Amino acid sequence: MKLFKYTVIALSLTLASCGKSFLEVEPIGQLGKExxxxxxxxxxxxxxxxxxxxxxxxxxxxxxxxxxxxxxxxxxxxxxxxxxxxxxxxxxxxxxxxxxxxxxxxxxxxxxxxxxxxxxxxxxxxxxxxxxxxxxxxxxxxxxxxxxxxxxxxxxxxxxxxxxxxxxxxxxxxxxxxxxxxxxxxxxxxxxxxxxxxxxxxxxxxxxxxxxTAKTKIYASADASRALLSRIYLYMGRYEDVIKYSSLILNDGKYKLVNAEDYKNMFISDSQFSDFNSIKSEVIWQLNLNIRSSNFMSSFYSDRVAFLAYPSDNFLDLLATDDIRKSMFELQSSPERYMSLKNGKYSTTSDLNWPVNFKVIRSAELYLNRAEAYFHTQQYNLAIEDLKTIRARALGKNTADIIVEYSTPNELLE
Missing domain, CATH: 1.25.40.390 (Serine Threonine Protein Phosphatase 5, Tetratricopeptide repeat)
Known part of the structure; x- marks a missing residue:
């Protein structure tokens, strides 16, 4: 998307002894609001x-x-x-x-x-x-x-x-x-x-x-709005509405989770820089920019030379060794710190083609929103099914192979 600017140009005005007062004249080159x-x-x-x-x-x-x-x-x-x-x-x-x-x-x-x-x-x-x-x-x-x-x-x-x-x-x-x-x-x-x-x-x-019909996923859509309502109602504790709006999107089948092999590409594939139709199925809405700046998330987290933040050990310990989400972190050698690739690019991609994008909402979040809403409405088996869907993708397995064990509802929530 090209940066759109309105530039106010200051021009010298030659005053004449007749005609409208210069105070009533719109400045040349300025596009008035009306x-x-x-x-x-x-x-x-x-x-x-x-x-x-x-x-x-x-x-x-x-x-x-x-x-x-x-x-x-x-x-x-x-x-x-x-x-x-x-x-x-x-x-x-x-x-x-x-x-x-x-x-x-x-x-x-x-x-x-x-x-x-x-x-x-x-x-x-x-x-x-x-x-x-x-x-x-x-x-x-x-x-x-x-x-x-x-x-x-x-x-x-x-x-x-x-x-x-x-x-x-x-x-x-x-x-x-x-x-x-x-x-x-x-x-x-x-x-x-x-x-x-x-x-x-x-x-x-x-x-x-x-x-x-939304032109591409870089524009707001009715589906994006419904997905956001799922998040908002979760914050409000209106769990039946969370289930309603999450299900409207998930049951449609348009926003299928990407497989484990495509997970990293969803974030850093450079094709989405210019071919917006290549944005992965899981993404409901993302915001794109063409130009990366030093104060953007991309530079802050994912500049191989000068990144300023890295995941804590406590966070990394939450991910199993074979969790596909660990592929989003790349170990740097001097000093040894993991750099996030979520806002990054492949090393072979030039900075000019850096896919600067912000995933506003994905279908993965809706599974988690709905799972939490199912939990709060005591529909524990349905909550487990949504959790299994997310966990199966993370581990590259079939949902039938995922086992969720818990002894109390609070343990399930945690």
Whole structure:
């Protein structure tokens, strides 16, 4: 996807003694908001920019933040690169531009503001469709799904989890659906209202995209929205809805798990850099960028020369020796550390063809979501079947060969 930019060009104006005042003249070369969003072409171009902003958001600080705040990752601290080091050390400096706290907030809402402009142009654009209602529905649907996804991501960082209070009345995040004025202070909504907006956006996305065929898996789709609802309802503890939305996707059969031999390729095959139809069946939605940056997940985890984080021993110990997921880590010799390949490339692939992508959601997650929902609704045998499906792929075996043993429900959950 090409980076879409609007450039404001400052030009010298020769003032004449007659005509309109220069204060009333639109600057030459500047595309005004009303002009940009006057037709479908402007809506389309702004959507391209929104995808770029969203992709950069997920593949930069946000994509790294959760790992650094947990115990699955060790941050290399003996070098000169201090990118997100404060997050790893649980310190905060409001003037520190290398940390994630400020960057996630600003880049997330930058993308949301762009998307709000698209959604709020609907009535104007609707007047000039000229038979292109399918395109209009597609652009609107994708915009709603993107906004719901971004609100959800920001809530994960800046608010307590949904069930922190019984009724979700604790503070959530600001949920502007209209781009606020520079001086406007948008208050936080409750977590209940935050999630209500997220769900409304995703459901609206399904409505617009229901009869639209996604061009490729790098675009939001009705299926992607349903899959995200599976995740969101799991966070809310609405387990019957988790089962419903997970099953809608899994029972369709379009998003089959890749086999063990194809697992690594799903992440780092360079064909997906340009041939989006080569994206593996398991992927429901992924975000692609053409250009890798030093502050992206790809460089942070998977640059063979300068990676900054590696999996902890505790994390690696969770994986059996023959688990295919261990193939996603490559041992480096000096010093001996495992580098993650999940955001990397094959050594024979040039940096220019590095497949920079973020897997928003895969069918593998839906099996796990549904298994947890089955557990919480005391459907233990069904939970085991979903777990066996995931474990069989990880070990390269048939599901019939997988045995799940437990003596208590809590042991099964663990």
């Amino acid at each position: 002009q940009l969003f006057s037709d479908l072409n402007g809506m389309r171009d702004a959507l391209v920019g929104s995808y770029n902003l969203t992709s950069r958001f997920f593949q930069s600080q946000y994509g790294i933040y959760g790992d650094l705040r947990g115990d699955d990752v060790q941050r290399i601290t003996n070098g000169t690169q201090n990118y997100m080091l404060t997050d790893y050390n649980y310190t905060f400096d409001e003037e520190d531009g290398t940390g994630g706290t400020l960057a996630i907030w600003s880049t997330g809402y930058e993308a949301i503001n762009n998307i709000n402009n698209i959604i709020n142009s609907a009535e104007t654009v609707r007047k000039s469709l000229n038979g292109r209602s399918d395109d209009f529905n597609s652009y609107m649907g994708q915009s709603h799904v993107l906004r719901g996804l971004l609100f959800f991501a920001l809530a994960n960082v800046y608010a307590q989890h949904y069930t922190y209070t019984a009724d979700g009345s604790h503070p959530g995040i600001p949920i502007p659906t209209v781009t606020p004025l520079p001086s406007e202070r948008v208050p936080r909504a409750s977590m209940k209202d935050t999630y209500a907006q997220i769900i409304a956006d995703l459901e609206q996305g399904i409505t617009f995209l229901e009869n639209s």
